[in-house]
Amino acid sequence: MRVLVEYTREERVKYISHLDLMRTMQRAVRRAGIPIAYSQGFNPHPVMAFASALPVGVTSEKEYMDIVLEQPMSLPVLKEQLNHALPKGIAVREAVVIEDKTPSMMSLIKRADYKVTAAGVDWNQVIEAYTGASEILVEKKSKKGVTTINLKDAVYNICKDEENGEVLHLSLKVGDSSGLNPLSAVNALLKLSGAAKNEGIDLTAAVHRTGMYLIREGQWVTPLALNID
Amino acid sequence: MDKLLLDKIMGQVSKPARYMGNEYNMVEKDPDDVNIRFAFAFPDVYEVGMSHLGMKILYHLINERKDTYCERVFAPWVDMEEKMRENNISLFTLETKDPVSKFDFIGFTLQYEMSYTNILNMLDLAGIPLKAEDREEGHPFVIAGGPCAYNAEPLADFVDLVALGEGEELIGELLDLYADWKASGQSRISFLEQAARIPGIYVPRLYDVKYQEDGRILSVKPNTKAAPERITKRIVKDMDKVFYPEKIIVPFMDIVHDRIMLELFRGCTRGCRFCQAGMIYRPIRERNLDRLLELAERLVHSTGYEEMSLSSLSSSDYSQLEELVKQLMERFSHNRVALSLPSLRLDSFAKEFIQEMQKVRKTGLTFAPEAGTQRLRDVINKGVTREDLANTVTDAFRSGWNSIKLYFMIGLPTETEEDLQGIAELAKLVVDSYFQVDREIRQKGLNVTVSTSSFVPKPFTPFQWEPQDPIDLLREKQQYLKNALRSKYIEYNWHDPEVSFLEAVFARGDRRLGNVLLSAWRKGARFDGWAEHFKMDAWMEAFGENNIMPEFYANRKREKDEILPWDHIDAGVSKAFLWKEWQKALKGQTTQDCRVNCTGCGVSRLGEGLC
Numbered sequence: 066m067r068v069l070v071e072y073t074r075e076e077r078v079k080y081i082s083h084l085d086l087m088r089t090m091q092r093a094v095r096r097a098g099i100p101i102a103y104s105q106g107f108n109p110h111p112v113m114a115f116a117s118a119l120p121v122g123v124t125s126e127k128e129y130m131d132i133v134l135e136q137p138m139s140l141p142v143l144k145e146q147l148n149h150a151l152p153k154g155i156a157v158r159e160a161v162v163i164e165d166k167t168p169s170m171m172s173l174i175k176r177a178d179y180k181v182t183a184a185g186v187d188w189n190q191v192i193e194a195y196t197g198a199s200e201i202l203v204e205k206k207s208k209k210g211v212t213t214i215n216l217k218d219a220v221y222n223i224c225k226d227e228e229n230g231e232v233l234h235l236s237l238k239v240g241d242s243s244g245l246n247p248l249s250a251v252n253a254l255l256k257l258s259g260a261a262k263n264e265g266i267d268l269t270a271a272v273h274r275t276g277m278y279l280i281r282e283g284q285w286v287t288p289l290a291l292n293i294d
Numbered sequence: 295m296d297k298l299l300l301d302k303i304m305g306q307v308s309k310p311a312r313y314m315g316n317e318y319n320m321v322e323k324d325p326d327d328v329n330i331r332f333a334f335a336f337p338d339v340y341e342v343g344m345s346h347l348g349m350k351i352l353y354h355l356i357n358e359r360k361d362t363y364c365e366r367v368f369a370p371w372v373d374m375e376e377k378m379r380e381n382n383i384s385l386f387t388l389e390t391k392d393p394v395s396k397f398d399f400i401g402f403t404l405q406y407e408m409s410y411t412n413i414l415n416m417l418d419l420a421g422i423p424l425k426a427e428d429r430e431e432g433h434p435f436v437i438a439g440g441p442c443a444y445n446a447e448p449l450a451d452f453v454d455l456v457a458l459g460e461g462e463e464l465i466g467e468l469l470d471l472y473a474d475w476k477a478s479g480q481s482r483i484s485f486l487e488q489a490a491r492i493p494g495i496y497v498p499r500l501y502d503v504k505y506q507e508d509g510r511i512l513s514v515k516p517n518t519k520a521a522p523e524r525i526t527k528r529i530v531k532d533m534d535k536v537f538y539p540e541k542i543i544v545p546f547m548d549i550v551h552d553r554i555m556l557e558l559f560r561g562c563t564r565g566c567r568f569c570q571a572g573m574i575y576r577p578i579r580e581r582n583l584d585r586l587l588e589l590a591e592r593l594v595h596s597t598g599y600e601e602m603s604l605s606s607l608s609s610s611d612y613s614q615l616e617e618l619v620k621q622l623m624e625r626f627s628h629n630r631v632a633l634s635l636p637s638l639r640l641d642s643f644a645k646e647f648i649q650e651m652q653k654v655r656k657t658g659l660t661f662a663p664e665a666g667t668q669r670l671r672d673v674i675n676k677g678v679t680r681e682d683l684a685n686t687v688t689d690a691f692r693s694g695w696n697s698i699k700l701y702f703m704i705g706l707p708t709e710t711e712e713d714l715q716g717i718a719e720l721a722k723l724v725v726d727s728y729f730q731v732d733r734e735i736r737q738k739g740l741n742v743t744v745s746t747s748s749f750v751p752k753p754f755t756p757f758q759w760e761p762q763d764p765i766d767l768l769r770e771k772q773q774y775l776k777n778a779l780r781s782k783y784i785e786y787n788w789h790d791p792e793v794s795f796l797e798a799v800f801a802r803g804d805r806r807l808g809n810v811l812l813s814a815w816r817k818g819a820r821f822d823g824w825a826e827h828f829k830m831d832a833w834m835e836a837f838g839e840n841n842i843m844p845e846f847y848a849n850r851k852r853e854k855d856e857i858l859p860w861d862h863i864d865a866g867v868s869k870a871f872l873w874k875e876w877q878k879a880l881k882g883q884t885t886q887d888c889r890v891n892c893t894g895c896g897v898s899r900l901g902e903g904l905c
């Protein structure tokens with residue numbers, strides 16, 4: 066039985082790395098007594114996979130973990146036990162059964178949306194500068210080295226919140242070569258308008274992931290749409 | 295703590311999770327609901343501090359008290375320190391992010407001498423006067439404990455109180471006293487004087503040290519009737535009744551020892567003569583099997599850890615080890631909990647264990663013969679023979695191990711070239727043993743690692759009177775071994791002799807070193823145990839400025855009648871016993887394991903039915 070779990074990562078635990086998160090989930094699953102399947106081989110590990118990694122310092126209301134169970138289990142019970150075993154600041158919101166053969170979330174998810182909050186930044190000016198530029202080059206570091214990509218290729222959508230002037234909505238590509246870490250994107254935007262002072266990532270702008278999406282029948286849907294129940 | 299400001303600097307430092315807290319099983323209390331706030335301070339980074347068993351025990355123990363909130367604080371890494379100073383952020387705890395200066399106590403644990411500058415740095419970052427005598431009403435009391443507290447003299451200027459020995463009972467008595475004192479509105483010094491009456495509490499300020507012209511100590515005497523002539527360490531009598539945490543914090547980050555630690559017993563009966571732990575933690579006190587299984591069960595469930603280690607000085611000496619290992623394996627192998635036995639000794643390491651452990655996981659095997667020849671091993675009373683080593687590694691190679699680590703010390707008393715040669719020979723013996731195992735059976739890719747540390751004479755050991763080898767001589771010895779260990783199967787690691795030299799200075803130091811610590815810290819010394827931050831020049835300048843000859847402490851032979859800086863501390867083991875052991879060492883005579891027969895170390899004085 067394959068289960069997709071939607072969970073949050075809140076303010077109080079936002080500085081953990083992706084590796085830390087994986088370790089935490091593994092131990093939480095053990096504490097919760099969830100009958101997770103283990104891989105075969107010399108060094109067996111629990112079968113769990115994650116969607117796009119969340120950078121250190123970013124919060125999220127919808128993250129996804131995909132686990133395989135050895136025996137079926139009631140989903141409300143799974144949710145309850147897992148929540149009990151998780152550190153505060155990580156909470157399971159939903160759990161759904163998905164097709165055993167579903168491709169990995171990593172390969173399916175194509176878009177992630179963010180809410181960027183910063184006091185004292187004129188987002189109109191940022192958006193104007195962004196729209197006006199034909200090319201905004203951003204360095205992207207990966208295992209293969211540093212590449213340069215065009216921010217304009219990485220953004221699906223950018224707009225100011227209608228009510229709260231401190232908030233910017235940013236929708237980014239995920240998964241292909243032009244995908245960009247949200248902090249790099251935000252930093253590039255802030256620099257563009259002269260709002261970012263230093264080279265480092267300036268976390269006085271709070272970056273919050275609001276959702277991740279995949280395409281199904283030509284529509285953007287959340288991963289929960291893979292539910293087969 | 296200004297959250298925005300904290301967020302800003304957290305984005306600019308490496309591994310911000312070090313300062314975040316909020317781990318699973320972290321204790322949360324409302325500070326307004328408690329009377330006493332205790333900051334448990336570990337003078338090294340999070341990954342090191344969180345690996346420490348004593349901290350886990352005391353943190354959860356203190357938090358059992360309704361009237362006290364114990365929080366954690368670690369030494370900020372250099373990048374964090376820079377940002378904190380830049381932004382005027384005071385040292386804060388992980389739990390509430392409140393400044394440590396608001397707390398009632400700051401408790402430092404002294405695990406190694408090279409963390410002393412971090413203590414000064416943390417006090418400074420907290421905005422607390424460094425010298426105990428400059429602290430006033432409203433400042434926290436600074437208390438230190440742990441193995442180095444047995445000679446805390448180099449820190450005497452900076453700490454208000456020192457806790458000697460095991461803290462589980464003592465800390466409760468101290469906090470009870472504090473609660474009364476706080477309610478009474480008496481002066482700071484009156485608290486210290488009352489605390490000095492608690493057995494195991496040492497208040498350095500209540501003692502005067504006089505020196506002779508040649509620099510040796512003339513006398514150490516209490517300057518008030520409130521303080522006892524000698525301070526005796528505390529020991530917990532019943533290991534089954536004493537508190538042991540059933541929930542421990544599970545860090546998000548990868549830490550040095552990221553696993554459940556099951557403490558089988560305290561103390562050690564072997565009597566290795568270089569080993570301070572083996573002397574100061576006496577006598578041996580075991581937990582019973584059922585209690586251990588119960589604790590293991592609860593810890594596995596409360597943490598989700600996938601690994602458990604048996605943590606005692608010489609775990610394989612546990613009287614029911616076979617039964618324990620068998621039962622742990624039975625209970626937890628279906629939970630996929632791997633068991634590791636870190637401090638195995640060659641002589642009691644039975645073949646079956648190798649087989650048993652293999653079922654779960656196979657990590658590198660570690661052996662510590664400590665010296666290269668039988669003669670020198672007799673001098674240090676390390677009861678391991680060449681045959682033990684050969685047999686054990688052969689069994690290990692037959693069972694599929696291919697990676698062996700060997701630990702030795704250089705610069706031990708009476709060492710000659712032959713003993714160094716002996717190290718190389720033992721390493722070759724291991725290599726030969728491997729090739730004697732059938733090619734079909736042994737695992738490919740032999741890897742033997744030889745590590746040498748440089749001997750540091752420690753207080754409360756039979757070698758406490760001995761000089762350390764000078765730095766140059768240690769270097770020569772390392773060079774000798776580099777040549778002697780040239781082999782494609784052997785890797786040789788050694789410790790920086792300059793660091794060992796400083797360890798030797800501070801391990802047997804006196805109060806005059808306080809100013810050296812201060813000068814070195816002002817010159818930027820911190821994280822001295824980390825090679826990338828170690829600044830020998832700063833240290834040598836600091837000695838010079840204070841007219842202190844470090845060689846006086848590290849490289850000088852002491853006579854039998856010399857008053858040692860720690861003679862007013864009673865660690866249980868008597869000075870007469872240590873001297874007798876030293877004389878036996880010189881004759882190459884061994885002393886038997888005192889489990890078989892009491893060898894009269896003196897610790898049994900500390901309580902009835904202890905040994």
Ligand code: SF4
Pocket residue numbers: 563576577578888889891892893894895896897898904905
């Ligand atoms: S008093 Fe005797 S039995 Fe007890 S620790 Fe000392 S030597 Fe061993």
